[in-house]
Amino acid sequence: MTMTDRLIAPGATRGEVLVSFGTAFAGAALSVALAVGAGLPALAVGVIAVVAFDLYGGAVVNATRSAKLWFHRPGRTAGHHLGFVAVHVQPFILAWAVPGFGWTAAAVVYGSALTAALAVTATPPPLRRPVAFAATALALIWTTSLVSVPHAVAWFAPLLLIKLLLAHLLPEEAAR
Template sequence: MRVDWRIPQPRPGLAGAVDRFFGPGRSRRENLTETAAHLLVLALLAAYVIRQAGGENWSVVEVVVTAVIAVDLVGGVLTNATNPAKRWYHRPGRRNPRLGFVAAHLAYPVVVALLPAAGADLAWLVANAALLVAAAVVIEFAAVEVKRLLAVALYLAAVLINLTWLPVAAAYAWFPLFFYLKLLVCFLVPEAPLVRANLTGSAREQR
């Protein structure tokens, strides 16, 4: 294996749009692994939600919205943990777009607060919006050698704050775990993009 910061050119057409979202240069093994992991985690999460919801009658809107949120957060955690995504989203000049991407996710707490099944309120919404923005800014502008450490620490803090002082319905207790993991740990932390070396290649850093 070797570290390679060189970004492959996105493919033309629709495939290029996919590359610009997931990061160009994904291998078939990465695609298969992510797909399998996505299906596994979603199945386990669905089992958890159904078990915790008990006999509550959720509306069709609540079921659909919850499913969309779950698919996006699980997929976001997995995608942003891949080497192509790390290389793509942490290429030079991406600082402001990264914070914009995080800010766009403030829509999720808003939506969750509007779902009766989630049991969240205005205080929960305001607190989580403040936690996300503050943590994202701290991580983004921190020195590179402490970004991962800060991200993990702030992730744990955000989750524990939610569990202790910002409780929601049991069927939605998973939300802060996936929400902050996707954005703070998986998305904002730059990591070396490892690629398979050829038979004559040696481990070296290209940056």
Template sequence: MTTGETLLVLAGSVLGSLLAGVLMSSSGASVISVGIAALIGFDVLGGAVCNGTQTTRAWYHRPGQNWVHHVAFVAPHLAYVILVATLMRGSSFDGRYALIFSVGLVGASAVILCVSDRLKTPVAFSAYLVVLSSITIGVGSTRAMGWFEPALLLKLLLGHLLPNGIPPTKAV
């Protein structure tokens, strides 16, 4: 990773963590929720910047990488969806939010991974808009975490799954 890329990723991570923590704190949330929001902000916002770098794209789309590797990267991020649904969307678990977000993310990822290389980018952008709209219209964005849904989808669907400029892997 170049020095410039490293500095951008670190800045995105630190600023993302601060932004997420301050927004959550100003909403009157518990210290635990503030800490979790700050950690999620560090990874999701910093990770979105990281996934936009040529170095990271080249790494995740190098020869030998396939759909299994991409799914293995996307799947653990569902833990953030569950954390947000459990701790930050009211007094009890928001199952509808978790379901809409998780099914949308997994389904969109599968479609992006299955289409031809020529269609990956427009399909990914379309999927991003459909999933984000489904969450926003279906259950609404998360109080004090309005950045979370668009940023996680950006990090994974438009950042991680698209090679952009790197010779793409074959579609599944």
């Protein structure tokens, strides 16, 4: 398996690779600029760079046809998808490294993503797409209005929800 197969998906097209990595690098650069502009310490800036690269790139990767076909191949279960969501512990990494990103905010963001993912995976397939959008929209209230995070990382929770709930959990649909 090649590095591209591991980072995107087996059979990823050249276009998928370019858009995915281009978005990852652009998102990381913009996020680092925000963090530096906010005067965050070097450790926080470094962590933000890595998290941003993963989330910006991952939101695009998970939306590609190649990744959807890979992640939703025969034999993949709700448990696999929930596990994928559960390993995204970046909220706690930010709470550890970024001043002002509290543990409560981390728990709310992580809990919202996991709860929404449970709702999506428990929904019958014909309703999964609208439920994913509903769960994402409702989780945005919790993650952007009920807890506060530093302005330099205000992009984090919405992007995490997009990556996990809308891009990852929804399978590729056949064209009509």
